[in-house]
Amino acid sequence: MNPLICFFEHNLFIYTLDYEVINCPPTLSVQVFLKQIEEKYFEKLKVVQVNFEFDHPERFEHQTALYQCPKAKVYVIRYYELKTLSEIKAASLTLDMNTEDIHFKPLMSKNDFIAKVQTIQQDICEGRLYQVNLTAPLEGETSENALNLFFKYEEKFQSQYKVLLPGTQLDIISFSPELFIENINETLTTRPIKGSSGSATDFVASLYKNKKEEAELSMIVDLLRNDLNSLGEAAAEVMAHRAPLQLGYIQHTYSEIKIKNNLPLGEVLGHMMPGGSISGCPKLESLKVIGEVEPYRRQIYTGTLGWWKKNDFKLNLAIRTFIKTGDKIFYHAGCGIVFDSDAELEWSEFLLKTGGLHVKV
Amino acid sequence: MKAALIDHDDSFTQNLRQWLKPLFSQIDVYNHHDYFSQQSRLNSTYSLFVLSPGPKNPSDYHQTLEWLKTISPTTPVLGVCLGMQMIVLSESGAGAIKKYSPPLHGKKSKLHLSLGGENKSDENLLSLQGLSVARYHSLVCEPKNISPAFDVIANSADDQQVMWIQHQTKKWMGLQFHPESFLTEKPELHLNYLKKWLQK
Numbered sequence: 406m407n408p409l410i411c412f413f414e415h416n417l418f419i420y421t422l423d424y425e426v427i428n429c430p431p432t433l434s435v436q437v438f439l440k441q442i443e444e445k446y447f448e449k450l451k452v453v454q455v456n457f458e459f460d461h462p463e464r465f466e467h468q469t470a471l472y473q474c475p476k477a478k479v480y481v482i483r484y485y486e487l488k489t490l491s492e493i494k495a496a497s498l499t500l501d502m503n504t505e506d507i508h509f510k511p512l513m514s515k516n517d518f519i520a521k522v523q524t525i526q527q528d529i530c531e532g533r534l535y536q537v538n539l540t541a542p543l544e545g546e547t548s549e550n551a552l553n554l555f556f557k558y559e560e561k562f563q564s565q566y567k568v569l570l571p572g573t574q575l576d577i578i579s580f581s582p583e584l585f586i587e588n589i590n591e592t593l594t595t596r597p598i599k600g601s602s603g604s605a606t607d608f609v610a611s612l613y614k615n616k617k618e619e620a621e622l623s624m625i626v627d628l629l630r631n632d633l634n635s636l637g638e639a640a641a642e643v644m645a646h647r648a649p650l651q652l653g654y655i656q657h658t659y660s661e662i663k664i665k666n667n668l669p670l671g672e673v674l675g676h677m678m679p680g681g682s683i684s685g686c687p688k689l690e691s692l693k694v695i696g697e698v699e700p701y702r703r704q705i706y707t708g709t710l711g712w713w714k715k716n717d718f719k720l721n722l723a724i725r726t727f728i729k730t731g732d733k734i735f736y737h738a739g740c741g742i743v744f745d746s747d748a749e750l751e752w753s754e755f756l757l758k759t760g761g762l763h764v765k766v
Numbered sequence: 767m768k769a770a771l772i773d774h775d776d777s778f779t780q781n782l783r784q785w786l787k788p789l790f791s792q793i794d795v796y797n798h799h800d801y802f803s804q805q806s807r808l809n810s811t812y813s814l815f816v817l818s819p820g821p822k823n824p825s826d827y828h829q830t831l832e833w834l835k836t837i838s839p840t841t842p843v844l845g846v847c848l849g850m851q852m853i854v855l856s857e858s859g860a861g862a863i864k865k866y867s868p869p870l871h872g873k874k875s876k877l878h879l880s881l882g883g884e885n886k887s888d889e890n891l892l893s894l895q896g897l898s899v900a901r902y903h904s905l906v907c908e909p910k911n912i913s914p915a916f917d918v919i920a921n922s923a924d925d926q927q928v929m930w931i932q933h934q935t936k937k938w939m940g941l942q943f944h945p946e947s948f949l950t951e952k953p954e955l956h957l958n959y960l961k962k963w964l965q966k
Contacts, residue, residue: 532904534821535871620872624902627778627872627947634780641784643948686871687777690821744869744904 407552407571408497409480411452411712412721413487418567419452419712420493421485426572428475434460435477439671442479450714452480453670454570454577457703457723459678464692468702471542472730474575490567494556504549504557508763509736512701513541515752515766521698522748528694529744536624537685537694540739541755542701543764547734551576554727554734562760563652566721568710576729577705580760581721582652583659585680585709586673588718593633593666593673597625597682598650599741600658603757608649608656617745618658622647625741626660628681628688635676639665654760670718674709680722683707683739704728706737725760736762767813767964768792772801774820774827774848778902781946782818782846785953789961790814802829814842814964817849819944823905824851824863831856839936842964847903850931850940854907854916857933861911866927869904874949875922877929885919890959894920897955899929900947907931907942916940932963939963 411419429438435455442451455477458465462476494500513521518541525537547554555569555578562580570577584596600618602611612618626643633641645661666673684707685691695703705728711720728735738758740751756764769790773779775797783793790813815837817830824831827848834843834856845853851863879895881888899922907928909918920930922943931940945956 529869529871530865530867530904532821532823532865532869535869535902616873623872623900623949627781627900627944627949630948631778631780634784640787646948681777687775687821689775689777743871 407550407569407576408493409452409571410493410555410567410569412566412568412719413712416489417487418490418493419450419482419485420488421482423484424480424482427479427481429477431476436460436671436675438477439674440669443669443671446481447715450482450485450712452482452570452711453713453720454478454705454708454710455674455678456705456708457679457683459674464696465702468696469700470702470704471735472575472704472728472733474704480570490559497552497556500556501553502556504553505547506763507545507547507734508765509543509545509759510765511541511543518752518755519748522742522746522751524698525694525742526744526746534690534694535686536621536741536743537691538683538739539742539751540699540703540707540737542706542735542737543759543762545734545736546732547729548732551578551729554578554729558727561654562725563654564725566711568721570710574730577710577726578729579710579721579723579726581710581724581726582650582657583682583722583724585720585722586677586718587720588666588670588673588716591665591667591716592663593636594661594663595629595633596659596661597622597629598657598659599625599682600647601740601754601757602656605651605653605656608651612656612658613647617743619647621741621743622658622660624686625682626662628686629662632677632681633662633664636664636666636668636673655757667716669716670713678709679707680709683722683724685741703737725758768794768811769814769816770801770812771795771816771818772798772830773818774798774830776818776820778944778946779818782816785946785957786816789957798827798830802833814844817843817845817852819847819849819902824848824855827852842937843939844960845938845940847942847944850942851905851907853933853938853940854912854931857913857915859911862908862913863905864908866904866906870901871904872949873901874898875901875924875943877920878923879920880918890955890962891919893955894959896923898949898951899943899945900949901943903942
């Protein structure tokens, strides 16, 4: 059996083999499920996985599912250690680093992707919305163990929020660079990422001075301020706007927004799911567009993964994430589409976000 | 004072609520469907109705447009973005709202106020001259087709589009820009003006 590995703080990761897995029943709302878990396991450290669709599967049920999975899952941890990744690597005796390369094939053609960008831009011109995050899955085959895959890719995908969630049917390997929500000492923080560039050398010219990339992030900041402001009477504050995030294979800009919060995780997710940066703006309309233009259900991708204990929690946005089920492995990528997006460049950005995977176009 | 904030399925409504908070002891947020489906809407208990921004075209919101036709001219209404376009459309012909290219979403422009009459020496309005405001729109008001009952208070300095209107006889004001956005400079000065306008 593989261990569970989850970012915790600084360079320390939760490492455990001793946990109980609780799936959200299909008929129960995720919010109620999380409330029940909280009441029963308040003091325990838990690792949580919540799908993109949250409590609104009806919006996406017409899309094709790539695999079966519960809409939310909680690992209640009985015993754990905090370790660095190199300590975990050293302790993993069966680790095989000579794994074969996996070839990934996008499940949407370039032409199809470009046509969808243009459809979205038409909607933007009509006044229907400002931005939509358009995504597509890639599919590969491998019989490799998930722990091997985690260490095979973890150096390629620089990321602060790495997770390996093992399962009997399905393993999740996430190298997300994006913080969705963190609640520590009654302060809730979110750090949306928007704006991407491949080149590390002309970062300033290609990303920082680019008005389109600036507007893309600004919209999402206003959207996330709105979602935080919906939590109660406190006011959301923008602490940073357009800070650089350089990850080697890709460069981004991100912002940081904070608010005082004393609501529990389930309620916070009820106000904030799905995340603004991976849906679009206005959010409700962009979710309708996603249901129209994306043929595959996102499921785990662009949901959220992280830890939770008492009133504190820290969850990533599940992007740059692999889902392994049987001999199949899926990875998704996406781009924020705005009026001044260049469809060809968005396709390049889609490929850039595969971080050097072997992609067969 | 109490305000009713009518949400048109937007993602900035809670920011508007936060922006308005210093002026009101209570702000009730209603979804437009729910609000306009109610039998008794208790219009008289609110000191201000705010029509939120939102997706799509103002002509898609029949209930809001109908409601604007039924309310007393003294009922104060502030329309923001789509809200302003609904106010304008309710009193103008179809050509009053048109597509604008390129759409401006998450971008800033400076306000250029054209002040006449009693507004000319209004210090509060003068303090807003040249400030940056946030824009999220792909439709605009066509000045030559909007009802002459509206005064244009401000245009955008860079592309000369209608940013701010007031009705001459009704207590209606419209803002094409987003006073609640973090991109808007000194949002509290806009709120000061709203307070003064409500007291007029």
